Structure formats: structure tokens, C-alpha cells
Amino acid sequence: MMDLLGGERDGHGEAVRVGDRAVSREELFGRASGVAAEIRGAGVVAVHATAALETVTAVVGGLLAGVPVVPLPPDSGPAERDHSLRDSGAELVLAARGAYEAEGPPVVPVDELTGNGTQGTVPADATALILYTSGTTGAPKGVLVSRAAIAAGLDALAEAWAWTPEDVVVHGLPLFHVHGLVLGVLGALRVGSPLVHTGRPRAGAYAAARSRGGSLYFGVPTVWSRVCDDPASAEELRGARLLVSGSAPLPVPVFERLERLTGHRPVERYGMTETLITVSARADGDRRPGYVGTPLTGVETKLVAEGGAPGPADGETPGELYVRAPMVFSGYLDRPEATAEALGADGWFRTGDIATIGPDGWHRIVGRASTDLIKSGGYRIGAGEVENALLAHPAVREAAVVGTPHADLGEQVTAFVVADGVDGEQLAAFVAELLSVHKRPRTVHLVETLPRNAMGKVVKTRLRP
Known part of the structure; x- marks a missing residue:
């Protein structure tokens, strides 16, 4: 396994663009190494995760230093933000100067730090990110995601999507969850493909990114619905290589409209905060509306019926989806009982989602085991x-x-x-x-x-x- 961030690559071309600001890989790692020098030795740090280059710099700095990072949604209310900070034990908050003014841990202005780009050795099983769940049944839980899990997940996606350094990744998703941050930022850095972040996921901005070579586009169903409502922008996306939809089921009518307007049958994939992405359609394979694909390389799935009996893979009978894979999380922070309930000693994780699996391995997500x-x-x-x-x-x-x-x-x-x-x-x-x-x-x-x-x-x- 190469280094999580991709090891040595050409550092002089544009690597990350957010809005109208861009940096080369060399510039990014130089700035991030200054952050790493500032925070090295801290137990946990939080990042004020706005759609800005400072967020990318801060997260990369945490990875260089081997310090777990807690991304904070910039629109968090005080109760949500304070819970994440207290529960994680974050000692510092990384942000652009003047962008974060809440009470709590000291703020480190990442835009004022520089370094020499050096990186120490960090164990593969070290926690890279602490991502907070949605708090379905109570207070949000901290999900411990290791460097090895992120690397395994991104490598499996790169293989499934034929993702190479020749791609240019485009998205405008928030930088505080799996889709926008792990796939959209760390994935681009690991693969070595430039990233164009549009600031917000507007149809016009997605279309305009084609002029920068945009080829691999990420969006949630709402984004693709809005692209369909803008036929001129949709037409511009005909020249892209792959349109990927995730974070929620893509309605079949949107799938069909997107195909008519762009010429692309979108790739759908399935994952959770605790598992990253485990199931996906492939770049070189079929894409079926209403289905999320087949397990990625290294991923095992199974259905479990009520009472614990195995569920049949007949494409019709639903059961709770269980996943076992190298990209599964390490556990919930300081919640051993919740961890044991969700993640068995044999490595199988209970997703809480109800699915069907066909004889050919294609998965369809039916809904949640709960309604919450x-x-x-x-x-x-x-x-x-x-x-x-x-x-x-x-x-x-x-x-x-x-x-x-x-x-x-x-x-x-x-x-x-x-x-x-x-x-x-x-x-x-x-x-x-x-x-x-x-x-x-x-x-x-x-x-x-x-x-x-x-x-x-x-x-x-x-x-x-």
C-alpha cells in the first residue's frame, strides 16, 4: 500500500482548485507541512470544514502529522458543534483566520503557516478521521476511520471506476463527510488526479469545469436533478467520462433523464460513514437504474433475515445488509457497547439497511431497518x-x-x-x-x-x- 496521500508525484501542475483559487501539489504539501509542524503531538484536532483551500490544507496537515481530524460542518448549530468538540476531545480548531469565532479550543489560522513539505511515518492502522454520524437514535457517534481503511476504499474505487491521474475530478460537495472529503479530496490526491471543487454544486459550475478537463464528476441525486433542469449544462457534460451519484438513492426518473440529456448512464454506489464505499457499478460494466451495483474488490456482503437466518440472494427477498471489508471503520469513539452491537468480532458490520441481492450479485437498497x-x-x-x-x-x-x-x-x-x-x-x-x-x-x-x-x-x- 502506497502512502495514503499518494507518495511522490509531479508537484508543479495545478492539483487542487476550489472556486477561483488553486494550488499545485508542491504548494499544498508545503502549506500542509506547516500545519503538521504546528499540531504534531496533539491528540485530536477539528477542522472548520468550509468549501475552501484552507480546509484541504488543514486535513492534509492532520494526515501528515498523524493527528486524527474531526471535520466540523460550517453550518453546525452550537449544540451539534459543541458535542463533536467535547466528545472527540479536540484540542485545536484549524480554520482560516477570521472564519471561525466560536468559543472552545484555540484556533490555529492555517493560512498563516508554511513548512518544508516533509512527512514522518504514520502507522497504517492509525486513525485518520473521526466522522460524526447523523445521531439517528441519540447523540451523534464518532466513527473512527483508519488510514488503511481510507486507502483500501479509494484503491477499490479507482479500480472499479478506472480512475487514473489522467482524470480531472469535479464536484461541489461539502468537505465534512465521506462523499466530498474522502472521495472528492483524498481520492484525488491518492490517485494523483487534479481536483476542481466548484464551491457549490451548481449545474452551470459543473458544466464550466469541462473547460478545465473535468472528466469524473461526483454528485448527490439533488445535484443531478438540478443538472437535468438545466439542459444546456447537461449537454456540456456529454464530454465527461463518468458521472457518479451517491449519498442517497438516485430516483429512476432522474437516472433516465440524465441519460437522455448527457448520454451517460450514471454510476451509482453505496456506502456509509462506517464503511466508506463498498458496493458500486463499474466503469466497464452495466449500470441499472434503482440498483447500486456489486461489491468492490475485497468486499463481502450478505443478507440476514429477521431472527438471524441467512437471507437468500434471489433478487427478491429483502434482508438486512451486512458488510465485511478492509474499508470498514475501527469502532465508535469511546462507545464499546455500540461498537460491539454493530461490528461483530468476525468483522461483519450491520448496516441497518434493508437490501436485496440478485444471483448475479447486484444490490438494491430497499430502505432502513428503522424509519429514523x-x-x-x-x-x-x-x-x-x-x-x-x-x-x-x-x-x-x-x-x-x-x-x-x-x-x-x-x-x-x-x-x-x-x-x-x-x-x-x-x-x-x-x-x-x-x-x-x-x-x-x-x-x-x-x-x-x-x-x-x-x-x-x-x-x-x-x-x-
């Missing part, structure tokens, strides 16, 4: 986290949150609330102040009661406006 994970615009949003935020409002007595269909986002956050003297807009704004803005309810139904079973648990399938 909402996939909206490519984000995974935990219903429990939003419910807790709503319940923090003094006027709210009860709250239940579900995902409901949305033509653009796939799903939207919908809340059912028992409250007095407050309206839906006020409650949505209250949640947006505590959590990331994208987690706010887009629809709030004020109801007199919530449906419950004999044990007092809310029955979400019976929620009606």
Missing part, C-alpha cells in the same frame, strides 16, 4: 437529533420527525409537534439555530396528540397531517 434516517439532498439526517432539538423549545411537549417525499431533495424533514403558542416557521427557525440548517424541518404539522402503541412508543407509520 432521513436522506435529504444527499445529507443523512437523524430524526432523533431533530426531535431532541424541537423538544428543547419551551413550548413543545412532544415531537416526532420523519422523512416525507420531496421532488427535489428526495426526502424532506417533516415534523409532527404537540405545542402551544408557537407556529411551524418559528419551530423550524429554532431548530436551524441549534443544528445544521439543512436539518431544519421543512414542514411542521401542529397536532393534538401523537399515535402511540401500548408501550408508549410513537408509531411513526400512523403519523398523518
